[in-house]
Amino acid sequence: MLSSFELKKLRRKGSAKPIYFAIIFAVLSFYASLHLGIQSSHAIYTYKSSEKIESPLFVEGENPDIEIVGYDVYITGDEKSIAALDDYVKYLDEKYTRMLEEKYGVKAFPVFVYPVYVKRELTPTFERKAPVAEKEEEKVEQVIKTPPPKIEEIVKKEERKEEKNILQEIGRVTKKESDFVTPENFKPPSLIDKIVAGFIFVIPAYFVMQAYTSSLLEDVRSRRIEILLTLPKSRQRILIEILLPYLIFSLLILLLLSAIFRVNAILFVFPVIIFMFFLQTFLSLSSRSYREATFLLLASNLFVTSYLFLPAIFTGLPLSEISPITYFLKSFEESVSLVDTLFSMLPILILASFLFILSSNALTPEIIYSYSSIGEKFIQSLGKLTKNPVGVSFTGISLVSAALIIEFFLLFIATTFFYPILFLLAFFALFEEILKCSAIESNPRLTTAIILPISFFSFEKFLLLWSVLSKYGELLLGSFLLLPLFAHLASSLSFYFTRKLGFKVALFTAFAIHFAYNAVVAL
Numbered sequence: 001m002l003s004s005f006e007l008k009k010l011r012r013k014g015s016a017k018p019i020y021f022a023i024i025f026a027v028l029s030f031y032a033s034l035h036l037g038i039q040s041s042h043a044i045y046t047y048k049s050s051e052k053i054e055s056p057l058f059v060e061g062e063n064p065d066i067e068i069v070g071y072d073v074y075i076t077g078d079e080k081s082i083a084a085l086d087d088y089v090k091y092l093d094e095k096y097t098r099m100l101e102e103k104y105g106v107k108a109f110p111v112f113v114y115p116v117y118v119k120r121e122l123t124p125t126f127e128r129k130a131p132v133a134e135k136e137e138e139k140v141e142q143v144i145k146t147p148p149p150k151i152e153e154i155v156k157k158e159e160r161k162e163e164k165n166i167l168q169e170i171g172r173v174t175k176k177e178s179d180f181v182t183p184e185n186f187k188p189p190s191l192i193d194k195i196v197a198g199f200i201f202v203i204p205a206y207f208v209m210q211a212y213t214s215s216l217l218e219d220v221r222s223r224r225i226e227i228l229l230t231l232p233k234s235r236q237r238i239l240i241e242i243l244l245p246y247l248i249f250s251l252l253i254l255l256l257l258s259a260i261f262r263v264n265a266i267l268f269v270f271p272v273i274i275f276m277f278f279l280q281t282f283l284s285l286s287s288r289s290y291r292e293a294t295f296l297l298l299a300s301n302l303f304v305t306s307y308l309f310l311p312a313i314f315t316g317l318p319l320s321e322i323s324p325i326t327y328f329l330k331s332f333e334e335s336v337s338l339v340d341t342l343f344s345m346l347p348i349l350i351l352a353s354f355l356f357i358l359s360s361n362a363l364t365p366e367i368i369y370s371y372s373s374i375g376e377k378f379i380q381s382l383g384k385l386t387k388n389p390v391g392v393s394f395t396g397i398s399l400v401s402a403a404l405i406i407e408f409f410l411l412f413i414a415t416t417f418f419y420p421i422l423f424l425l426a427f428f429a430l431f432e433e434i435l436k437c438s439a440i441e442s443n444p445r446l447t448t449a450i451i452l453p454i455s456f457f458s459f460e461k462f463l464l465l466w467s468v469l470s471k472y473g474e475l476l477l478g479s480f481l482l483l484p485l486f487a488h489l490a491s492s493l494s495f496y497f498t499r500k501l502g503f504k505v506a507l508f509t510a511f512a513i514h515f516a517y518n519a520v521v522a523l
Contacts, residue, residue, distance in 0.1 A: 043056065043057070043058075043059040044057060045057055045058045045059070045065045045066070045080070045083075045084040045087065046058070046059055046060065046061035046062070046063065046064045046065050047059075047060060047061075047064045047065065047066050047067070047068065047084070047088075048060065048061075048064040048066075048067045048068070049067070049068035049069075050068075051068070053088070053091065054095075055087075055091045057084075057087050057091075058084075058087075058088070058091075065080055065081045065084040066081060066084045066085055066088060073085065073088065195309055195329070197261075197329070197332070198308075198309060198325050198328060198329055199309070200257065200261075201254065201257055201258075201265045201269045201328075202269060202272065202273075202305075202308070202325075204250070204253045204254075204257070205250045205253070205254075205273045205276065206301070208246050208249055208250045208253070209246070209276060209277060209280055211246065212243070212246040212277065212280070213280050213284050213293070213297060216242065216281065216284045216285070217284050217287075217290060217293055220284065220285065220368060221290070223369075225363075225368065226365055228242075229363070229364075229365070234360075235360040235361075235363040235364075236356075236360045238363065239281065239356070239359055239360055239363065243277060243281065246277065247273075247274065247277060250270075250273050250277075251266075251270060254266060254269060254270060254273070263331070263332070264331070265328065267341065268324045268325065268327060268328035268331070268341065269324075269325075269328065271324065271345050271348050271349055271352070272308060272324060272325070272348060274352050275304075275348045275349070275351060275352035275355070276301075276304060278352050278355035278356045278359060279300055279304065279352075279355050280297055280300070281355070281356075281359045282355050282358050282359040282362060282381075283296045283297055283300060283374075284297075285359060285362045285363060285367075285368055286362055286367070286368075286374050286377040286378065286381075287374065288371060288373075292374070296374065302409070303405050303406060303409050304405060306405075306408055306409040306412055307323060307404065307405040307408045307409065308323055308324075308325045309323070309325055310408055310409070310411075310412045311323040311325075311326050311408060321340065321343070321344055322344060322347065322404060322408075322463065323344060324341065324344040324345045324348065326344065327340060327341045327344055347400070347401035347404060347463070348401070350397060350398050350401055351398055351401035351402060353398075354394070354395070354398035354401075354402075357385055358378070358381045358382070358385070359381075361380075361381040361382075361384045361385065362377060362380075362381045367380055367381065375438065378438060379438050379441050379442045380442070382395065382438065382439055382442035382443075383442040383443055385442075386439060386442050386443040386448055386452075387443060389447065389451055392439075392443070392447070392448050392451045392452050392455070393451055393452075393455040394455075395439050395452065395455075396436075396439070396451070396452045396453070396454070396455030396456035396458075396459070397455050397456070397458075397459040399432075399435040399436065399439060399456055400456055400459045400460045400463070402435055403428075403431055403432050403435055406431045407428055407431070410424060410427050410428070410431075411424065421522055422519060422522065425515065425518040425519065425522055426515050426518075428518065429511055429514035429515040429518055430511055430515075432456075432514065433491060433495075433507060433510045433511045433514055434507065436452060436453060436456060436488075436491070436492055436495075436510070437492075437495045437503070437506065437507050437510055439452055440452060440492060440495055440496060440499075441499065441503060444496065444499060446496065448496075449492045449493050449495070449496035450489065450492070450493070452492060453485075453488035453489050453491070453492040454485070454488070454489070456488060457484060457485050457488045461484075483517070483521075484517070487513065487514060487517040488514075490513050491510040491511075491513040491514045492510065494506070494509045494510050494513055495507065495509060495510040
């Protein structure tokens, strides 16, 4: 079996040992950092004083950043010294707060706050109520005639109630398990902590993928892959047997991390890992050299990582629900619907299947060892899939997921650097048309130019309808469905009829129609 041969090859050459060590070291480092804390900021300031500063930030030493003489604090005036002064003031404030807690307890602080996670609802209400002026006037008269209660009694009653609640909930402030803090010490929940937690489960798979792509590239460049193709096995089975040990190893690491952190990461993360393996398989088979493969693999990891983690920034909006990692991070705080989770995995699983088919189609000497560009090899691999209407439809559906990965990366850049909306829409139209026109070029027939945009449009709107229509309830279906369908058909047909003028000219024609529609809708 090729899987056992792959393992023997790794053990014989010893190329997997650094990868195994790096994975084990990464897991242990993440575990230690979460449970023991990262001490990178310890002992960064020096001080000189007759009293010891009980803070890990400060250490006694020569040439101090701050010097304390009695009630006076002296600084050197540079940026580090000013920062040391700020942290020293925070240290004194925390020390004074602890002293008040130990001496007075709850009575030292008049106000306590704690975070409450409120589910964000986006469903608008459009209720129309008939005017009831007469009834409202009667209610106002009753309120005026009713004698108001004494304010002092209400205040005392509320004070007793709040004091009782505080004593029951927090007891003393010094208890670590209490969620109550003073307003000045209150910090809202950080999204960065959850995103880092998500990285912990994905990063080890990158190490395994590095070993896999290195082995596959070596097989391709040494032409060992040609020997494997002579075996009485299908190309699909050859790929699966080569990939299987790496997938199993990634799964074992994921199970280990899930056991350590006591979360169910298999459902959310493993489909993502499968998709990334198939993506790197196709890029490794289609690259012409090690240098090109290195660039393509790094660039693809950048785009995929942005697609997986950047939607979490928009948590609470339908935009974020397209990534399974968003639901994985959400599961830390609340229960997650299985249907919503499967919906977020749908684009990833479809694209993984699409890439597996492309990789098996590219696993031929004619494609692997040709000097064609990655785009030309992509079109050649697509040609075997788009020979029938079912394959064309599946291609159109899969290209939606590929477009989403690039568009999320561009969306993040646009929101960070405040690029104009037309600039963003232009790139959206360009990448979508590159994907669609490449698919049409792989099998240039009129039926392909019609079926492909319809399937692309249908799956794109299905994703939007599922996430948006369920929130808002009503949409103008004419502008939401009919007009964009005509735009997709017009751009694809324009490419088909002008492709005799050259691929670039036909692509520009399709892009112009698509961008014109986007600009009209946006403006």
